[in-house]
Amino acid sequence: MKKTTTGSVMLTALSSHRTHCYAWVTEKNEAPFFCKECLKEVILRKGSVRIHHFAHKSPVTCQYGLGETDVHHKAKKGIFEALKTNPNCSYCELEKKINNAIPDVYAVIKKVPVAIEIQRSNITVQDVCDRTLAHHKNGLSVIWVIPSIDQLKIFREDNQDVSRVPKWLECLHALAYGRVYVWSGNGEAIIPIHFDRFTRYVPSKEFYNSYGEYVEVGGYDRTLKDRKIVLPAPELVSIGTDFCSLSHLA
Ligand SMILES: [Zn+2]
Known part of the structure; x- marks a missing residue:
C-alpha cells in the first residue's frame, strides 16, 4: 500500500x-x-x-x-455524501462538535443519533475506548468503519485469507459483537467481516517413551493465537438502510 x-x-x-x-x-x-x-x-x-x-x-x-490519511478522508466524505441523500437519514453532518467529541460523521438514522468513526492510521485501543465512551455519554450509537481492506494486511496461509489482527482491531471486533466493518469504497456501503479462529492440524504420533510407556500425541486442531481467518459477509450492508441490524452493535 x-x-x-x-x-x-x-x-x-x-x-x-x-x-x-x-x-x-x-x-x-x-x-x-x-x-x-x-x-x-x-x-x-x-x-x-x-x-x-x-x-x-x-x-x-x-x-x-x-x-x-487520504483514505480516511475518502471514506468519511463518501459516507457523509451518501447518507445525506438517504431518506432514512434525517440529519447528517461532517466533523460536528458534540460536547467534547467530534465524530467523523454524525447522522440521525431512523431517529437514532449515530456517530460514525473512521479508523485513523495511528489508532490505539485507548482511542477506541475513549471515543466510543465519549459518544455513548452524548447519547450516540457508534459505528466504527475501517477505511480500507488494506488495513487488515491480509495474507494467504493454508489456502485461507488470514490477518494478524492487532489489538485495536480485536477491540473493534468485540465492540461490534464479532465483526468489523470495512468501507467498500463506494458511498455508505460497508463490508461486514468476521475474524475466526485459525487452526492447524497437529498430526498424531505414537511412540514409546524412555520408560517404555506407549504414548500417543497430536491428532487435534491447534489454534494459532497470532492470526485469524478473515471471513467477509457475502453481501455489503448500507449504513443508512440496514442501520437497525447494525444498531445493536453499538
Ligand atoms: Zn485544532
Whole structure:
C-alpha cells in the first residue's frame, strides 16, 4: 500500500463568521479558516493528489485530525455524501462538535443519533475506548468503519485469507459483537467481516517413551493465537438502510 503522509488535517473548518466550510467546495480567497477544536487558524489545501482538506499551521499543538490519511478522508466524505441523500437519514453532518467529541460523521438514522468513526492510521485501543465512551455519554450509537481492506494486511496461509489482527482491531471486533466493518469504497456501503479462529492440524504420533510407556500425541486442531481467518459477509450492508441490524452493535 502506498504510504500517505498524515498530519493534523480535517475536511471542514469554521469561517470567520463561524459557518461550516467544506474543503472541497471552499476557495482559498475565503480565508481565514479556523479549527473547530482549538479555534486556531488552519490552511486550506487544494492539491491534486489528496482530497482537499484543511491543515493546522506548524507548530501543531492540536490533536484534532491527527492520523487522518487520504483514505480516511475518502471514506468519511463518501459516507457523509451518501447518507445525506438517504431518506432514512434525517440529519447528517461532517466533523460536528458534540460536547467534547467530534465524530467523523454524525447522522440521525431512523431517529437514532449515530456517530460514525473512521479508523485513523495511528489508532490505539485507548482511542477506541475513549471515543466510543465519549459518544455513548452524548447519547450516540457508534459505528466504527475501517477505511480500507488494506488495513487488515491480509495474507494467504493454508489456502485461507488470514490477518494478524492487532489489538485495536480485536477491540473493534468485540465492540461490534464479532465483526468489523470495512468501507467498500463506494458511498455508505460497508463490508461486514468476521475474524475466526485459525487452526492447524497437529498430526498424531505414537511412540514409546524412555520408560517404555506407549504414548500417543497430536491428532487435534491447534489454534494459532497470532492470526485469524478473515471471513467477509457475502453481501455489503448500507449504513443508512440496514442501520437497525447494525444498531445493536453499538
Ligand atoms: Zn485544532
